[in-house]
Amino acid sequence: MSKVVVITGGGEGLGKAIAKRLTGGNKVIIVGIKPEVMEAAAKELGCTAKICDITKVDQVKKTLEEIESEFGQIDLLINNAGIWIQGLLEDSDDTRAREVFEVNCLGTIYMTKYALVNMKRKNEGTIMNIISGAGVMAKPERSVYNASKWAMTGFTKCMQEELKGTNIRVMGFYPSLMKTNLFKNAGIKRDDYEKALDPDELAKTIEFILSLDPTTSLTEVGIRNINY
Secondary structure: OOOEEEEEOOOOHHHHHHHHHHHOOOEEEEEEOOHHHHHHHHHHHOOEEEEOOOOOHHHHHHHHHHHHHHHOOOOEEEEOOOOOOOOOHHHOOHHHHHHHHHHHHHHHHHHHHHHHHHHHHHOOEEEEEEOOHHHOOOOOOOHHHHHHHHHHHHHHHHHHHHOOOOOEEEEEEEEOOEOOOOOHHHOOOOOOHHHOEOHHHHHHHHHHHHHOOOOOOOOEEEEOOOOO
16 A cells, blocks of 8 residues: 655665665655755655755644645655764864754654654554664764764654554664765765665665564664674
C-alpha cells in the first residue's frame, strides 16, 4: 500500500539513498535547504522536494501543512538531516555548536512534533530517527557532536514511551561512519572511507525494517562496518 513518506536531508547522502529505495511504491517528499540540490534530486528520483529550514518552526509548520494539504496524510517521517562538528571543546566555534544542536536536535524535535499532529489524527504512523553510533558512545574531540546525538537517543526513547498504547511507532537507527558528504560539508577531510558504510546498503536495511509488520517490536537498530 502506497505511503506518504517525508525525509529530511533527502537531497544527498543517506537521505537520498532512502528516497531512491522508497520512491517506487510510495509518495516521497524530500526536505532540505539547498534549492539546486533538492530540485536535482527530485528530478532524478521522481519525487517531490520541499525547501525548508527545519530549525525554523514557522517553516516546519508551513511545510508539513502543505504536505498534508497536497497528500492528505503523513505515514512515515524519517529524520535524517544532520551536520558535523569536531575538535577540542575549548577550540570549538560557538556559532557552529549552536547550529549543530539546532539541526541535529531541534530540527528533529520540530519535525516530529508537527508531523505527530497528522499521525495522531488517524492514530497511525512511523517515525525513524537517523541518530548515529555517536548517540551511544563517547570519543575525544566529539563532545558537541556526540552530545547532540545522545540528546536524540534520549528524545527517541522518551517518544517511544510517550506513544505507547498508540499505533504510532518510533525507531532509532544508529549507523557508524558512512560514505556521505557529512565531513566534506563541514570542511573536514577523512582518510578512512574504505571502512565506511555504503548509504545504499543502509537504505536497503531501512527499507526492510520499514516493511515489517507495524506490530513488530523493533526500536533500535545499530549498524557498523566490522572493520571499523
